[in-house]
Amino acid sequence: GAGVSQSPSNKVTEKGKDVELRCDPISGHTALYWYRQSLGQGLEFLIYFQGNSAPDKSGLPSDRFSAERTGGSVSTLTIQRTQQEDSAVYLCASTLRGRSETQYFGPGTRLLVL
Amino acid sequence: AQKITQTQPGMFVQEKEAVTLDCTYDTSDPSYGLFWYKQPSSGEMIFLIYQGSYDQQNATEGRYSLNFQKARKSANLVISASQLGDSAMYFCAMYKGSYGKLTFGQGTILTVHP
Numbered sequence: 001g002a003g004v005s006q007s008p009s010n011k012v013t014e015k016g017k018d019v020e021l022r023c024d025p026i027s028g029h030t031a032l033y034w035y036r037q038s039l040g041q042g043l044e045f046l047i048y049f050q051g052n053s054a055p056d057k058s059g060l061p062s063d064r065f066s067a068e069r070t071g072g073s074v075s076t077l078t079i080q081r082t083q084q085e086d087s088a089v090y091l092c093a094s095t096l097r098g099r100s101e102t103q104y105f106g107p108g109t110r111l112l113v114l
Numbered sequence: 115a116q117k118i119t120q121t122q123p124g125m126f127v128q129e130k131e132a133v134t135l136d137c138t139y140d141t142s143d144p145s146y147g148l149f150w151y152k153q154p155s156s157g158e159m160i161f162l163i164y165q166g167s168y169d170q171q172n173a174t175e176g177r178y179s180l181n182f183q184k185a186r187k188s189a190n191l192v193i194s195a196s197q198l199g200d201s202a203m204y205f206c207a208m209y210k211g212s213y214g215k216l217t218f219g220q221g222t223i224l225t226v227h228p
Contacts (some may be wrong), residue, residue, distance in 0.1 A: 033215065042219035056215065091159060101147070103216065104153065105159035 002026065004106035006092050012112045013082055021077040021109045027093030032075050033095075033103060034067060038088035049075060051096075057090075082113045116141040116210050120219035120220040127196045128227050134181070135222045137206030148189040150180065153203040153221070160169045162204075165189060196226045 005024045013019050025032050033060050034046040045059040049069040060066070064082075069075040079086055093103035117140040127133040147182065149163040165173045165180045173180045182188040193200055205220040 036217075042220050043207075043216075045215050045217070048215055051152075057217075089157060093159075102161050102164055104161065105151075107156075107158045110157075 004092055004094055004104055004107040006109050008109060009107060010110045010112075012114065014114055015036075015084060018078065019078045019111065021079075021090050022093075023075045023077070023092030023106060025063075025073065025075070025092070026104060029094035029096050029104075030072065031068060031095045031097060031101075033093045034075070034077050035091045035093065036088045037091060037107055037108070038059075038085075043091070046077070062107045079111075082111075084113050085093070087105055087111055116146075116208055116217050118206050118208050118217050118219035120204075120206055120222050122222045123220075124223045124225070126195075126225050129198060130195055131195055133196045133204075133205050133224065134194060135193070135224065137189045137191065137219060139187050139206075140190060141208065141209050141210055143210045146208055148180070148182070149207045149209075150178070150181075150189075150191045150218065151207060152200075152207045153205060155202070159205070163191065179180070193224075198226050198228060200217060200224060201226045 007022045007112045020049045031050045032049045037043045048056040064080045089106045089108040092106045095101040095103050119138045146167045148165045152160045163173050163175045163180050164180045165182045177194045179192045193202050203221045203223050205221045207216040209216050
C-alpha cells in the first residue's frame with residue numbers, strides 16, 4: 001500500500017520477554033519517527049531517524065528500548081525484558097525529509113504485557 | 115521546554131453545527147509548526163491541518179480551519195457542519211526547530227450527536 005505500515009497490529013507478551021515491532025514507512029520518505037501512546041501519558045516521542053544521520057534517541061524511556069533502521073527504510077523497535085508499564089500503542093510516522101512536513105502515521109502496534 | 119495544552123477532555127456537538135476545539139501552546143522558539151490530528155476509535159492518526167508560525171493567514175482544509183492567534187499562543191481547531199463521522203479523539207501537536215519531533219496535547223474527545 002501507499003501508507004505507513006506496522007506489524008504486528010497486536011502483540012501480547014509475558015513480562016520479561018523481548019519484543020520487536022516493525023515499521024515500513026512511505027516509499028521515499030527519509031525521516032521516520034516512533035511514538036508511544038499510553039493511558040495517562042498521552043502520545044510521547046521515542047526516537048527519530050533522518051537519512052544516514054545519527055538517530056535522536058532522546059525520547060527512549062530506558063536502555064531496554066532500542067531501534068534501528070536498515071537501508072534507510074524499514075525500522076524495528078525492540079523492547080527487551082518487557083514490563084507491564086510498556087503496554088501501549090506504538091506508532092510510527094514518516095515524512096519526506098523531516099522538518100516542517102506533515103507526519104503520516106501508521107496504524108500502530110498494540111502491545112500488552114501480562 | 116515546549117508544551118501543548120488541550121483543556122477540554124470532552125466536547126459534544128449537534129450534527130451540522132460548528133465546534134471549536136481549544137489548543138494553547140508554550141514555546142520560546144520563533145520557528146514552530148502546529149498540527150491537528152484526528153484519531154478515530156480504530157486508532158489511526160489522521161492528519162487534518164497544519165499552521166506554520168510564520169504563516170500570515172489561518173490555515174483551512176475543507177470543513178477544518180485553524181484559528182491561529184500567535185500573541186495568545188492559541189491554535190484552536192474549528193470544525194464546521196459537524197458530521198457523525200467526526201466523532202473521535204482530536205490531538206493538537208507542535209514541532210519546534212529544525213526537525214519535526216512532535217509534542218502532543220492530551221487530546222479532546224469529540225462526540226457528534228444526531
